[in-house]
Amino acid sequence: MNVDLFDFDLPGERIALRPAAPRDAARMLVVDADGMRDRVVSDLPDALRSGDLLVFNDTRVIPARLEGTRGQARIGATLHKREGPRRWRAFVRNAKRLREGDVIDFGAGVTAGVDAREEDGSLALDFLGDEPVELLLERAGQMPLPPYIAGKRATDARDRDDYQTMFAREAGAVAAPTAALHFTPDLLARLEAAGIAHATLTLHVGAGTFLPVKAEDTDDHRMHAEWGRIDAATADRLNAIRARGGRVIAVGTTSLRLIESATGEDDLVRPFEGDTRIFITPGYRFRGIDGLMTNFHLPRSTLFMLISALMGLEGMQAAYAHAIEHGYRFYSYGDASLLLPGAAR
Structure with a gap:
């Protein structure tokens, strides 16, 4: 596909330089088969179903x-x-x-x-x-803030905490799995009380995630490699959730990419350990996930291509136009979107 299809104009003032406080006060655009709704991250227990499972990346950002x-x-x-x-x-x-x-x-x-x-x-x-x-x-x-933040302000002591998720355990990432930055212990407890479980996997996010797609056609883009691991117990748990009719919701594109790398054509997740270069573009059939919570991504990026594969290019163009018009904050420290290919409720 022509990379120009994934381009859009983003005003510079929409780029967040600091996260919301508290973290779960960030805005959240819910997009599903019923349309779009403006919510906040703390509404997440009401936006999902009992029996769903959220999958977080427990990688820890190093001062790289x-x-x-x-x-x-x-x-x-x-x-x-x-x-x-x-x-x-x-x-x-x-x-x-x-x-x-x-x-x-x-x-x-x-x-x-x-x-x-x-x-x-x-x-x-x-x-x-x-x-x-x-x-x-x-x-x-120093903490490796993305170039669109580091180019506008210096890294400081706050970033040591702000650019780390509450799930961070396995050291090795040089970029945060930013969708999980929105979560707090209180929100996690409320999700559990609503019957929404969670699991973790590990994918060490690389700086290649910020590289622009320089090719004119997606077929000519060489995807960067990242190391990840899903253990047998987690793979079994994801399969069991779906077998019971629950949904697996990836928190962040890193979790999604690793789950899809570990899922076979039979739609079963298997243990995985090693590098993945999976590159998801429109036309891809998702096998291991049923939804995605993610931040707002760069134009012409592999991540915008991924969400366009999940929700349709026209749908994502409309959602991003809505987000820009209504003042959502973009990128790593910005607001969230909850993308559900089926109806939310």
Whole structure:
């Protein structure tokens, strides 16, 4: 499909620079077969059915943005995929000043050697020394806010909490699964009281999620890889929910992509561990999920293509036009949408 079909104009003032407070006070646009309704996230127990199950991504964002030097050159690096105990693939600013074998000094006693360059322009960085890389990043790294936020304000201490979900447990993401940022312990308790259960899986979100689609046709786009895991108990639970007539609602496109990667043509979810490059565009048949809660995405992005596959391109164009007209806040710290291909109630 032509990538231009997924373009739209977004006024700059619609991009959220801070999350709603409290988190579940964010607005939520419900889109289903009955149309569109303006709600707030705290209304979620009333927007779903008893017997439904929400699936969260329990990945934890690491402070993956680093600033350093190589000689007199200033170098910026954003880690995006772990390749070994001390080796990370990174997108690097001023990479033209680097050659294989160079050492970057990130300060605070943190250094890394430069290795192979990939076709996407990223470099492999091998962190030097004996300390765990996690400790090095805590000492020298900053939270990797998306470029559309970081380009408008500096990262600060608030982002250490704001850019982490309440489910964050498995360290390894360099971008937050932002739909889950809206959840609070109180909201989760209210959902459970309404008969709406939840489960978790792990997908370490990479910085590639923010890369624009540069190809003119979706067939020519090379999707980035991300590592994920669904254990056997979780797979069995998702299958049991659907067998009982409940719906599996992915919270975030990361949860959705991993579930779909683990689901066979027989619509059964199986245990999964490894990389996924799944790229979902209109025409795809969803096999493992029945709905999606997600934030509002960038134009021409793989994520806008994914939701267009779920709800139809015209439906999403109409929903986004409504959201822009009615002042919804977009992107990682923005408002939410609840997308249900069937009627909500």
